[in-house]
Amino acid sequence: xxxxxxxxxxxxxxxxxxxxxxxxxxVLAQPLTVLPAQSGWIPQEHALSRYHxxxxxxxxxxxxxxxxxxxxxxxxxVVAEKGISAVIEMxxxxxxxxxxxxxxxxxxxFRWV
Amino acid sequence: xxxTAIIAKLAVRAVRVLIVEVPGQWLTRVExxxxxxxxxxxxxxxxxxxxxxxxxxxxxxxLTPLVDRLWEQMPxxxxxxxxxxxSTVSSALNDAAxxxxxxxxxxxxxxxxxxxxxxxxxxxxxxGHGSHxxxxxxxxxxxxxxxxxxxxxDHDNHTGMHxxxxxxxxxxxxxxxxHSGNDSMDHDEVDHDSHADMxxxxxxxxxxxGHxGHGGxxxxGLxxxxxxxxGHGGxxxxGHGGxxxxxxxxxxxxxxxxxxxLEMDVLHLPLGPVLAYWPAGLVLDCTxxxxxxxxxxxxxxxxxxxxHSLHVFAPDLRAALxxxxxxALLALAGADDLAARARQARDCLLRGDHTAALDRxxxxxxxxxxxxxxxxxxxGVLVLEQVDLHRHSLPASCRGDAYDRMLRTLARIQxxxxxxxxxxDDDVSWQVLPNxxxxxxxxxxxxxxxxxxxxxxxxxxxxxx
Amino acid sequence: xxDSGLVTVSAGWAVVAGxxxxxxxxxxxxxxxxxxxxxxxxxxxWTTIAGRFARLLRQRRxxxxxxxxxLWRAGGVGMFIGAFFMxxxxxxxxxxxxxxxVGVVWLNTIDVLVWALVxxxxxxxxxxxSLIGGYRFLAHGLAYELPLMFALVAPAxxxxxxxxxxxxxxxxxxxWFVVWMPVAFLIYLIGVMGxxxxxxxxxxxxxxxxxxxxxxxxxxxxxxxxxxRYLFLAAGAAFSVPLFLGGGAGxxxxxxxxxxxxxxxxxxxxxxxxxxxxxxxPDRFMTIGWTLLLPAIVVQDLxxxxxxxxxx
Numbered sequence: 001x002x003x004x005x006x007x008x009x010x011x012x013x014x015x016x017x018x019x020x021x022x023x024x025x026x027v028l029a030q031p032l033t034v035l036p037a038q039s040g041w042i043p044q045e046h047a048l049s050r051y052h053x054x055x056x057x058x059x060x061x062x063x064x065x066x067x068x069x070x071x072x073x074x075x076x077x078v079v080a081e082k083g084i085s086a087v088i089e090m091x092x093x094x095x096x097x098x099x100x101x102x103x104x105x106x107x108x109x110f111r112w113v
Numbered sequence: 114x115x116x117t118a119i120i121a122k123l124a125v126r127a128v129r130v131l132i133v134e135v136p137g138q139w140l141t142r143v144e145x146x147x148x149x150x151x152x153x154x155x156x157x158x159x160x161x162x163x164x165x166x167x168x169x170x171x172x173x174x175x176l177t178p179l180v181d182r183l184w185e186q187m188p189x190x191x192x193x194x195x196x197x198x199x200s201t202v203s204s205a206l207n208d209a210a211x212x213x214x215x216x217x218x219x220x221x222x223x224x225x226x227x228x229x230x231x232x233x234x235x236x237x238x239x240x241g242h243g244s245h246x247x248x249x250x251x252x253x254x255x256x257x258x259x260x261x262x263x264x265x266x267d268h269d270n271h272t273g274m275h276x277x278x279x280x281x282x283x284x285x286x287x288x289x290x291x292h293s294g295n296d297s298m299d300h301d302e303v304d305h306d307s308h309a310d311m312x313x314x315x316x317x318x319x320x321x322x323g324h325x326g327h328g329g330x331x332x333x334g335l336x337x338x339x340x341x342x343x344g345h346g347g348x349x350x351x352g353h354g355g356x357x358x359x360x361x362x363x364x365x366x367x368x369x370x371x372x373x374x375l376e377m378d379v380l381h382l383p384l385g386p387v388l389a390y391w392p393a394g395l396v397l398d399c400t401x402x403x404x405x406x407x408x409x410x411x412x413x414x415x416x417x418x419x420x421h422s423l424h425v426f427a428p429d430l431r432a433a434l435x436x437x438x439x440x441a442l443l444a445l446a447g448a449d450d451l452a453a454r455a456r457q458a459r460d461c462l463l464r465g466d467h468t469a470a471l472d473r474x475x476x477x478x479x480x481x482x483x484x485x486x487x488x489x490x491x492x493g494v495l496v497l498e499q500v501d502l503h504r505h506s507l508p509a510s511c512r513g514d515a516y517d518r519m520l521r522t523l524a525r526i527q528x529x530x531x532x533x534x535x536x537x538d539d540d541v542s543w544q545v546l547p548n549x550x551x552x553x554x555x556x557x558x559x560x561x562x563x564x565x566x567x568x569x570x571x572x573x574x575x576x577x578x
Numbered sequence: 579x580x581d582s583g584l585v586t587v588s589a590g591w592a593v594v595a596g597x598x599x600x601x602x603x604x605x606x607x608x609x610x611x612x613x614x615x616x617x618x619x620x621x622x623x624w625t626t627i628a629g630r631f632a633r634l635l636r637q638r639r640x641x642x643x644x645x646x647x648x649l650w651r652a653g654g655v656g657m658f659i660g661a662f663f664m665x666x667x668x669x670x671x672x673x674x675x676x677x678x679x680v681g682v683v684w685l686n687t688i689d690v691l692v693w694a695l696v697x698x699x700x701x702x703x704x705x706x707x708s709l710i711g712g713y714r715f716l717a718h719g720l721a722y723e724l725p726l727m728f729a730l731v732a733p734a735x736x737x738x739x740x741x742x743x744x745x746x747x748x749x750x751x752x753x754w755f756v757v758w759m760p761v762a763f764l765i766y767l768i769g770v771m772g773x774x775x776x777x778x779x780x781x782x783x784x785x786x787x788x789x790x791x792x793x794x795x796x797x798x799x800x801x802x803x804x805x806x807r808y809l810f811l812a813a814g815a816a817f818s819v820p821l822f823l824g825g826g827a828g829x830x831x832x833x834x835x836x837x838x839x840x841x842x843x844x845x846x847x848x849x850x851x852x853x854x855x856x857x858x859x860p861d862r863f864m865t866i867g868w869t870l871l872l873p874a875i876v877v878q879d880l881x882x883x884x885x886x887x888x889x890x
Contacts, residue, residue, distance in 0.1 A: 001676060002588070002589040002675075002676070003586065003587070003589055003591075003592060003666050003667075003674070003675025003676035004663065004666045004667070004675070004676045004678075005589065006589030006590070006591075006592030006666075006675060007592045007595060007596065007662045007663055007665070007666040007675060007676075008659065008662065008663060009589075009592065010592045010593055010595075010596040010662060011596065011658065011659040011661075011662035011663070012659065014596065014600075014658070014662075015655055015658055015659065015802060018635075018798055018801065018802060019798055021635055021798075022635050022639070022797060022798035024116075025116065025117060025120050025635050025636055026635065026636055026637060026638055026639070026797060026798075027189055027190055027216065027219045027220045027222075027223045027636065027637075027638050028189070028220060028223035028224060028638050029639075030228075031638070031639040031640050031641045032188055032189070032223075032226075032228060032638055032639070032640040032641070033228060033229045033230065033640070033641055033642070033643060034160075034161075034185065034186040034188075034230055034640050034641075034642055034643070035182070035185075035186060035230040035232070035642065035643055036642045036643070036703065036704060036705030036706065036707075036708070036793075036794060037159040037160055037161060037186060037705060037707060037788060037793055037794060038382065038383060038705075038706065038707075039179060039183075039383060039384070039385055039386060039387045039388055039396075040178070040179030040180060040181075040182040040183045040186075040386075040387055041179065041182075041383045042182070042232060042233075042363075043363055043381075043705075043706070044363075044364070044381040045363060045364050045365060045366040045367070045380065045381065046360065046361075046363050046364070046365055046366060046644060046704055047366075047380060047703075047704050047705050047706040047708070047709045048366075048644075048646065048701065048704050048709070049365070049366035049378035049380060050366070050368070050377055050378045051377075051378070051403055051709060051713055052371060052375070052377035052378070052402040052403030052405070053403060053713065053716075054403045054404070054405060055717050055720060055860075055864060058717075058720050058721075058864055058868070059720055061868075062720045062723070062724065065724050066723075066724070066727075069724075069727050072727070072728075072731050073680075073682075073683055073731065073734070073740060076731050076734040076735045076738075076740070077734070077738055077739060077740060078738075079735055079738075079883050079886065079887065080735075080738045080886050080887065080890045081738075081890075083887055083890070084884075084887050086887075087880070087883045087884060087887055090883075091876075091880050091883075094876050098872070098873060098876065101868055101869075101872065102869075104868075105865070105868060105869055110864045110865045110868050110869070111861070111864070111865065112403075112405070112554070112861060112864075117636075120632045120635065120636050121632075121636065123625070123628050123629045123631075123632035123633075124629055124632040124633035124636050125629070126625055126626055126628075126629035127626055127629030127630040127632075127633045128633070129633075150618060150619065150620040151620070153615075153620060153626055153629075158785055158788040158789045158793070159707070159788040159789050159793045159794070161640060161789075161793060161794050161795055161796045161800070162789065162795075162796065162800065164633065164637070186640075188637050188638040188639070188640045188796040188797060189637070189638045190636065190637065190638075216636075223638055230643060232643075360644045361643040361644040362643070363643060363644070380706050380709075382706045382707075388788065389785055389788070390785065390786075401706070401710075403713070404710050404713065404714065444785060445785060445786050446856045446857060447778065447780070447781075447784065447855075447856040447857030448856045449614065449617065449852075449853065450617045450853045453617045453618045453619075454617075456618075457619065484856075486854075486855055486856055487856050489862075490856045490857065490858075490859070490862070554859075554861050555710060555786070555787065556714075556781065556784070556786050556787075556857075556859045556860075556861075557859065557861070559786040560786075
């Protein structure tokens, strides 16, 4: 654990050093406020908005699988001692999920244009 | 030598250049790219990353404010390098390098420049996009303002309606919006029915077409005003209410209906004119929902200035120009090495070295044919079948997808350089673009635009070299 | 603490580990610069790298109108810091900074963090190109992340442990995992390019959207964000060594040298592959990820677990 905290400290010190160095050598330390880049046009509205996430269906399928990983990691440690029954159980489960993926694919969940 | 001087000396080896290409000045840009390579300078994609603003050519009245605004967006140290023709590129870059290392000057500039952007407050739509929407309308003869029944209408009146238009519509009474012939709007040529038609057909379209806020209220106003005066009041208020909810002087995004029946915010993003690997001078005003372009409108900056230029049509230049297009497509597809080879072939052609050019072209084509990943990446991008060609009156060379078109273009270059005679000029008119690309995802759209050889103005980009 | 047989060194050695990580990233940048220069027939070399560093230090920082500054900077700085956390559990020969029982899951944790970091960088700038870039990364993530997780599980199944040292030790008197789980190794490398926003997976910071999530970054803010991408690439390459390439195993040289040599080799392959593979557009890769990579890696895991039980 100490090692991880140590790495974090090293990284933070490195970032602080970089920002400090920048303050020392940049033409001016205070940031400039500008308009967002749009080939020089003034933006018609703020970009921060309800972005239309076209792949929302894919993200739902992802969630189903992602939760499954909670079982997969502990299972990986014990599979050798539990034997073939653990393998069958896990891969039947995964197989069912893959069937769901195949169905989602057929429904066009992974296409969004 | 002090610390700052050492830093500056190192930094000048890695300068990033934001390139502004005035339409017709592609040869200047080519020379600039060559000089940049020799110095180890690289291209910046956005002003945030740029140290030098290189303006190839003399910007016209519409491009000038955009270039100025890009200049305002550069963080500094910033240097502006104007190069009116390819012969001045070298000296302009030398000057830029000298200016770039002058740290004191840059510190002074940083302190003295405007620290906040200037956003015109009175009317966003007009000052920001108005000016280029308007040019678009003039050039393209508003095909995007409505699909039907519009031709009888005088363009100037129409633009007038849109620009100072608001004021007029709001304040000078309902009377003049009456469809049954009124003088103040000069609608005489538009008969009642077709005008009504325009509102109803144009309805969706105007909603998307880059007049957000004002677009919305505009035609609700128009529809109402056709019948009574009181509609105006409502329109006026909604309009200004919108303005008040504008943090930093920029309105918030508004919702728009979606194909899936959801209401999601739409964003307006003009692509071009200052955009890497994008046809110079072209502006495609996109309305985005997510990363999908749901509507677009094309125009050309300073379109009128170039009408008088001569139509120079040297075969080598044309082959080099097509090579340049292929380079852009490859670069956008992320095939940097292949793009570099296309660039080398282009430069050989411009030097008149046919043997070297043929050799490079041959190797390029061979590698492209072998790369199944590149084929996978470009396949299915803007597929045009015979019916589509017919519908949009496109030349036969556009048939197929982006991959087909790229190989076909390369084969044509090869044939022309090999002595098969001059190439036919069958470039595609830019006006047709919105019909082709609306509905595509943004990355696909960039590839699609790069995959057709566009004629941007009557000159082609032959230049006067 | 565990049966990995590793020596946990004191936290002070984190400075050395950090320096090694940074050197690896500089190596990656140098190699990429050199290869690019060669392809273009341009000037390149070491001075260019120092020049790039100096240029960004000298540049002025900027912020956009009504930007979400805190989230924006958190994203950029987080990219830099995240990679340091990732390498904390990688053993260098027999030494390690943190002998975590769940080291493999730790890698997974940090790499999922990148989703947030890249997205925040894209979101915070209040710029359309930047926002599109941020969301592009999430779309990529949806497609590469699951195959990556299953690829991480494969060595863990074979070793019967999630401890990185134990996974490396399990290959000691045996075949390296890369030999009998090549699909997992390949998909792991794809995942590394994914969470480093690198090469074919750089669509989120691509040219066509003027640099995407990084469009509005300048000066040191840009430096930490893009340096973070290279650091992650280096960290991912280093992690592949204990997971698939036998850790410090190798003749003649001490084991820590072998870890570094193997890391450099993997890193070089990752850097070089950018030149051969075009951009994977998120909308295209979504289908590939779910219909090709995912079934392939599940079959790989099945093969691995059956073999383990068989030998078991």
